[in-house]
Amino acid sequence: MTVIEQVSAHQDYEVFGLVSAASEQDLIPLADIAKNHLCTVDEVSAIINQSIASIVCTLLSRFKHQIYGLYTSGGDISEAICQQANICALQVNGAVLPQVLSSQIIGGPYHGVQMVSKGGLIGNQDVITHCLDYIKRINEEIS
16 A cells, blocks of 8 residues: 555544654665665665655645645755745744744745754654644644
């Protein structure tokens, strides 16, 4: 079952997460993959980022009227999502936590959606919960 099929089957859920690695055992050796495919680590990383962005953008498109917030982790993934989603700009509202920004999407099909972005190596395991609670709180204030 694909990610899209799984989300479609569980539309009553309030939060969906797409995780590229749940633990250290899930990490893949990019250098080995690059060597085997005669490309660079940066090229492999770009393919992974674009693939994640493609999944996120498909979900955003399919559930556009149900989504009020987007949480991203990692600058390269955040950038790939913004590019594929045709996001014109992000209006920074402030910091949720140190090095974790709250923004509003400006322009494109997701204009007005709240977005919280953090660096990939920033924060501990509670950061995601804190950020999702923040998005929910902001949406309740706006609604």
